[in-house]
Amino acid sequence: MVIEPSSFKGGINPGHYKISAQKPITKASAPEKVYIPLQQHIGAPCTPLVEKGEEVKLGQKIGEGQGFVSAPVHATVSGKVIDITDYTHPLGTEVPTIIIENDGQDELHPDIKGNGELEDLSVDDLKNIIKEAGIVGMGGATFPTHVKLSPPDDKPIDTIIINGAECEPFLTSDHRTMVEHAEELVYGTKAIMKTVNCHNAYIGIEANKPDAIEKINELVKDDKNIEVAKLEVKYPQGAEKQLIETVTDRQVPSGGLPMDVGCIVSNTGTCVAIAKAIREGVPLYERVVTITGSGVEEPQNLLVRIGTLASEVIKECGGMTDNTKKVIMGGPMMGMSQPTTHFPVIKGTSGILLLTDKEVELPEEGPCISCGRCIDGCPISLLPNRIAEYSDHERYEDAEEYNALDCIECGCCTFICPAKRFLLHHIRLAKNQIMARRREEQK
């Protein structure tokens, strides 16, 4: 069944740039070398399990997580470890990285085999499979999935929401995943439901993806526990808290987590990865990446091995145009711009966006004209103009009083500001200062 819930308050309409929406997912050729960062999740980095010079097989675990909030990493090609060294990470730091030279054999590690039927697996089995497969939230946050699926006993989960909103302009990887891997998506959803003992799931999809809605609804229409939620096309419809509000009409308390209101939200790619991990036993060694924007010759949705350099992936799409001026990992609203294309695709890379010189002109910041558009657009109902102003004047305590820390950094305020103020930038600064002071006080 398809439900059509009314949307959350605020948000913006940044426009439709889904130029790769009808491009089927194609397999990218495996590169000669892969660069696998030992940190592709929120939490402490992994320790390497292999040494320089060692031969590895495809899917072999090569980095083990330390502690609970961590996820292992796996070899994404078969071949030889040629180095373990610090390397550029798309999140702007240097991270210990395992570099493997591809032998072109794609020989699967012998331990990789299916885990049997979902019905036969216990909750602990499922959590273990998900953990060992190194699955993290593939929407970009990269929170380890097995941790998310282990809520404390006092936080019962009554609703699972699969996030197929994909509200970021340009990105289409989730869209294509839903259309082409609908069956695995539903399987993964059922696996999540079983893992947290919840009998109620929604698959939220924005109304601009009718093919995905139809395809998935076809599969779940006889299942009374899973419903498709057709969502209003609006940014940031795919933000976790906004999605929960739209689907369940509940608000996650300020500073809280989705489980505080009985919800777990999972990305579509994550669901498919879970299905593959259960059925085929394959760890998360590749993902769908949208390579798009006017700076790339041929926009595509590619199935890319984790650790492939962005430069290789772009080459696969016919290369970039001469006037490409900006490279972004992720979408245009929340993605990180990169100084080079020598960063590897990681588990959280949903897209690589290339923009040309005309699109990257930095506007000149004018004075605020108090139009209030940032306030109307803020999905959290903050006063972005006020917080940014306090930040400008280094009045961080006032910024905190105006709930700066509740900002989800969606960028609606900055997008919509006619005076072209860098509101989010100022708010981020305030958030950093407030957090730094809190850490100082705790010492």
Add this chain to the structure above:
Amino acid sequence: MEDKFVVSPSPHLRTQESVNTIMRDVVIALVPPTIAGVIFFGWWGLALVIIGMISAMVTESIILRKSLAPKAIVGDWSAAVTGMLVALIFPPISPWWVVAIGSFVAITIGKLFFGGIGYNIFNPALVGRMILFVSWPVFLTTWSEPVGTHDAITGATPLDGAEATYTELFIGNVSGSLGETSVLAILIGGIYLLAKGHIDWRVPVGYLGAMALYTLIAGEDPIFHLLSGGAVFAAFFMATCMVTSPFTRSGKLIFGIGCGVLTALFRVNGAAPEGVTYAILIMNAVVPFINNYTRPKIYGEVSK
């Protein structure tokens, strides 16, 4: 290939809308009242609008940008809006220099003395009108009959006791300020701004609703009060000024209601002919308080 990319914080996408496009839309919205003014009061009205605009734009260009280059004069179009507003709220037989000085005062004292666009507390056009009203009251209370010329006979406005039907008031075929008499033309411009999202319905609805209610309770004809004088023009073009009205939604409603109540109060209980001007300027002064007390409840806020 050499990698030389721009690195900047997200978002990497911006709306096409800017202060310039908003102000240009306001200029467009002021065209219907201008046309109505020309139809009812003659070509001198158009001359006044142009004089008002030039005076405001040149003043701002010289003081702010120290240049008379065409681009500097146009600026962000906000001076053009102020100049138009000044001309449209002056009587249609005003001498050219009164409007020119009005615009000059609006830009200097009303806007630039406070720090320019975004920093001014009071509506610049109304500051211009108020200062000129206390300086040369005669010129601001000398009204001409419609379809007159520059030297037409003078007469009273409906608010001063002249007879007029609802239809005449709505169409605007009565004495009054250049752009304020035709409710029809003002509504066309106002609806354009509403459709473009540049003004919030809460301001004009609060303004006119409160005014109607107050005059009704006071035993006067609310429809007459809405249609006559500068109330509708003020509700759509003056009280909605982004810079000088609250930025929260509920604040906008409160602001509109405040303006409406004060306007009605001055008309019913006072003798001041400048009711609209004073009402909005007084409400402008309390905007910071309204903003502070109308903070929206944030997402996920737990009631304490």
